[in-house]
Amino acid sequence: MDPVISVRDLWKVFGSKAADVVRSDELRGLSRNELRDRTGAVAAVRGVGFDVAPGEMFVVMGLSGSGKSTLVRCLTRLVEPTAGEITIEGENVLKADQKRLRELRRNKFSMVFQHFGLLPHRTVIDNVGYGLEICGVQKAQRAQRSKEVIDLVGLTGNEKSYPDELSGGMQQRVGLARALAGDPDVLFFDEPFSALDPLIRRDMQNEVIRLHREVGKTMVFITHDLSEALKLGDRILIMRDGEVVQVGSGDELVGAPADDYVRDFVRDVPKSHVLTLKWIMRQPRPDDALDGPELGPDTVVREAVRSVLSADKPVKVVENGELLGVVADEEILGVVAGEA
């Protein structure tokens, strides 16, 4: 399947000499600080490339200043990239003129913001319908569509409220509804839940998982919170100083960190919640009894603990009828004990 979003060698450099920086191989090679000291330019995004598959939930994770917010703004050209290539559904976004760009924004993709970006002078239903209004959709039709997405995000009954009458979580539901109203193919989330309380954040994460399942849209989700990334992401891209450090699924990041930076990051993650059996299984030894129960290689360790510990023989890890390896008490305990 062709990727929905394809990004190649994307650069965003701030400063008057931005264009020079991306043209020079020497300057491209410098670290962020060296570059700033030499040219005064700040490279927020440095040669980033990745693909997002249709219907995938793709998470970009990094600490503040890692360039992740700039990256997502480059994808929608809210920030104009300095160099590189962005293809969304086969169309080169950077080649689009202002008119085409507006069409893309109106129909193909939309964004949810960290601080919601709602219009304080409009009611919920008018906020949700804003995107349709600027496309020239008639009022009755607008109201009907807005009502649908308001119901979809669980805001039924709040149509006539103003944003400042709602809690943070509900305001972000309005932001979500607004992004969904135009029925875009791709949704971008810029740290949408970092301004919310932990409990509400958990609700909203579940809400996004539910919506992702129900509407099946491709989503790019920016966060600085590793547990949020692991919870939501089909795949996760870790950014540092504007560069990609590693791209992979949650268990790949925890099981095979690309470098010390990622290793340090995932150190406190409860491994049993993330790792699957394929990461801890071993080749069967001659003395292993091979008539024990079977589990798939993508079974999460936490869910396998009971079966493995209660069986008196090692559990076989089997995929498509092929024996990949075995897991016994010692492997399970190694993971669980390692967390303590």
Next chain:
Amino acid sequence: MAAVALHRGTPRKTVIVAGIVAAWLLLWLLFRNLATLPLDASALTPLHRWVNDLNDAIGASRNTNPLFLYFFNEIRLVIDELVTFIQALIAQSGFGRPVPVIGWLGVVALAGYVSLAIAGWRQALLAVAGFTFLGLQGLWAESMDTLSLTLAAVLISLLFGIPLGIWAGLNDRVNRIITPALDFMQTMPTFVYLAPLTLFFLIGPASATIATLIYAAPPAIRITAHAIRSVPHETVEASESLGATTKQTLTKVLLPSARGTIVLGINQTIMAALSMVTIAALIDAPGLGKTVVKALQTLDVGTAFNAGLAIVVLAIVLDRVTTAAAARRATASRPVLIGGGVATLVAIYFSYTYLWAAEFPSEAEIGSSIRRGTTAATEWVQDNLPVITGGFKDFTTTVFINPLQALLSESPWWLVAAVVVALSFVIGGVRSAVTSAVCLGLLVATGLWQDSMITLAATLVATVLVMVLGVVFGVWMGRSRRADRIIRPVLDAGQVMPAFVYLVPFLALFAASRFTAIIAAVVFAAPVAIKIIADGVHNVSPTTVEAATALGSSGWQTITKVQLPMARRALTLAANQGLIYVLSMVVVGGLVGAGALGYDVVAGFSQGQLYGKGLAAGVAIVVLGVMLDRLTQAAAKRWDQQEVRSGKA
């Protein structure tokens, strides 16, 4: 000046400043009354005569010079037309009618209806009551003249100001270009440009309106730009990310989000315009201001009070209505609006048709009782409380004003100049010293050196008093929420009052004197200083204050060692603003016996042969203002850097 510098310099600097002042005192004793550059009230310098000639020449060429024919005269005519039109609508006879088109009943109904539509029924009641009261005071025509001029100036201000503000809000470069221009327009004492304006636009409503424009447009521009700028960046991004065009983002996001703040800007513009329109009475602008000025000149406290009260009432109504409009989201319901509209139209029709609704009935007048009552009360106070009023006045005059004035105005000019340049150098380095030297040179050139020194003395005394009030009330308000809640509305009210109004009660208490002018300036400038300091103290991190309390600081220690030092930026800003505000009252003070530069300016407006001198005095006030402003800012900057350095060490 010295007080600010002394306040918190390094010990070495304090010693130097003390040394300079000591040397000054010594030399003053030796050279007293030598080279003081005095100039009699009616005496003129060649410069003043040259300006007089220039004035005459311009007057003579007014109808021949193309610049006048096609530019200044055109502007004057358009503005005159606008003012005359509005006056004919509500204030004066016009359109071939002996009375205005809309009489008092119509205006009262219209004021109520507009207030209802934009601000709600409470404000509507206030507007109706307030406007009716103006009529009861026997000042209906004067009030409407003032309102007409204010409306004309506000209309023109907003016509240019709002688009310019939006442009500056959207475009950084425009913002950078207009900000210093606006600063200049706002810090320049208002009546300083009255005189030059009359050169080009003659004495009368046009000059008054243009002067008002200069003063009233900056808040609208500035606040509109600020309002556009403070719409959260993400909200704009959200709109863009949904595919909005620039125009859609402007009309659907930026302007509606900024609406409340923009209306606050309009409020500021209206209040500034009202205050300036009354001051423009000095160049023969019609209305309440003229009544006050005439009464002040004849020391008729009763009449001045009555007209001043009308200005206050007008100010309160305009302020309350526009403030409420800024805070409001929804307007009144449709049936109420339609019903009110019909009633208003009926009232306007009555006031157009019947004399009783056109001219305010004179039987209902209570203005003369107010005048008599005030005069009686004033006399009683002056007769029975001379110890309090006279005593306070004499004490301040002999202890503060006289010595400082003697020191400044009886020193040789070169001595004062040397001292100021030396102090500038110590405070702000070479740049400050050069600025001060240039300003002092200009003061000498105006031919009004001694008058400038007398005004400077009064300004310094007033500023010190302002700072004392500012620190006492500012700290109190900054530390106590309740004090803030009670005092702040009083200060707000004080700030919207046109400057003249302050003079009236003090004139009643203290008669015409330098002291009266100083006190009026203090009352005018103190609210600004108090608010700045209160905000500064309040914004000191509560954690830091808590930490100080937890270490066992007494309240006094917390104030002096934590809150005031941490609010030092607010203190210097308050001193700076206090100075500017005090200086801007100098001319108004000239009306009640402040003498010196203020008197020169006022006299210049009224007597042709003193025109040049008045203009020179206006320039001298500006030069004083620039010098003091630069010096306080340099001191503030030095102080900040010092703190940073000692903080790092």
